[in-house]
Amino acid sequence: MSTHLFHSVVEDVPSLRAAFITAMPDCLLFASWQAKESEIDVEDVAAYFGDLVRSNRQGLKALKTWSAEMQITIESAESLILLREINADFVFGAIFDRSAPLGMVRLHLRRMLDRVSTQLPKASLEERPRGVRILEFLDRYAPDPHAVLLRISLRTGIPVETLQAAESLQTEQIARLEEAACRLLGLKQLNL
């Protein structure tokens, strides 16, 4: 889908401050738009909310109440944020002014989704190597992200240079990397 097309879908929606599409499962920014006065780091937003959707999906599955129609609404002090799974590969996010009526927001969201969903690629995305995704996850969530590679190296015994080429990590190295990542984040497992 072209940038021009995405912008044409979203830019005239009233009270909309930003919109983005996140490619799953890697939580990478696929397309975005933001209002002129907005100063959002859309790549970060796309990644964090992609993780949120994934966690939400797993939580609902654990509750045995998951359905593909799942939508998340977040009401913060300044924003009304809606996240919607378009399909297994893409999540659509829209950030509205907090003052926008919820009914109107849902209506616009549905209209945007109708137009966007037909333009997305049909083929499923190739999943990137797990080692790469683990390191990206750490970069987003670990404290002192600039030191993460060093910390992981020290914990796993894997040289920093090897970690920098994470797409080439061996299965056993990935297992060590994952275990160390869990320790750094205090998690029992990584839901990537």
Place this chain on the structure above:
Amino acid sequence: MDQINHLRSVLSGHDLTFLAEVPVVYHCHHYNLFHDQTIDDALGEEMSAQIRFRAARSSVGELLHKVGHALNLSTRTERADLCSALLPWMGHGRLLVQSTPQGGEATGTNLHYGFAWREKYGARIKRDFPADSFAAGFAAAACEYIEQLPPGSVEATEDRCLVLRDPDCHFQLKADSRSTPYSTIDRIAIERHVIPSFGGLEEARISAITEGLRNFVRGVAGDDRGVIAAFGVFVTMHLSNYYNGTIYEAIHHIEREQPALLPVAETLFREAGIQCVFNTFGNMLLSAEWEGLVGKPSGDPLEMLSSFCAIARGLGFGHWIVHEYDAGKRFVLRAPIDYEVPFYLEQYGKTDKPRCYVLQGAALAMTVLAHMVRWKDNPKLTPEFYLSLFRGKMPWTAEQTLCPTRGDTLCEVVVQTR
């Protein structure tokens, strides 16, 4: 606490500070957490906790005995009162030790490591192992001191901790027949390694600021919570024997077991020094107290470097001097010794490489902050700003070129542009 305050002293010309002849230094929670975290990364949480506990028990045990001796404390009640008062005075939180000759228990509130970890990281990540090995060591040493047990004979286990979302911290204390002599160094040991002191550029300015800072620091003590909240950080008076004992045990372990990883561990220990300078030194420069004492920082790099040296001296890091400065190109930091060197030489003897990791990291951070921060704009020293300065390839490199641990007569770190 006035009595304890009077036990402070300074090794003249070397700006190393002591409490009852035990070496102490001020560090903030950013440094402390990163330091302990690096020991965890290097050794794994279990071994790390053991080494940190033993270093704490040893260094605190020596401190309690020397303070108690200096104050002529003789009764059990007096010894217990000292244990209750000392930890919060140093900014480490409060710890109620209920000891018996068999051990006992201790309950802590606002203990520095757990409290600071929760404040800094608690909203972001989970943790499933306790954080207060230093307080555990304090509790064990306090039990030994109060009950007059042999050094190193009490073990402590932290079974509740703020970082585990418990309401307080709690330690089980157990005495056994084994004992381990305290492995620390004191002022007499340090004096064996001093050389005649020397000055550098801006010496008069640095000395004057150091004096003012030292007077200020003399009035610093924990509040009702046992916390020293100053300059936007949580400050502690800490035992350099603890820092040195833990760093060098971790470094030597890596050297023995995984020598290929030594440069990684060393980089992380340097990183702790960078965090110290950015957070503590930087926020001190921007504080109202600094403005009252020195005036607002102008941002001139040489002025900034000399200010950093004064802060280091005031906090007990050693007699740091600006030996050489070539504007924007090269900075040479020197010290006759720092707080790391005497410990290494006393405990391990000479080695084949420099071992002043805090000094190395600090020299690099000082240079970056002196040249890349607009001090006149009163910047906020946020984590994001930190990353913008220190993430990725920096335009400066730092190398320790002289170190008494390998036989040189002084410490020197050269920082220059790439």
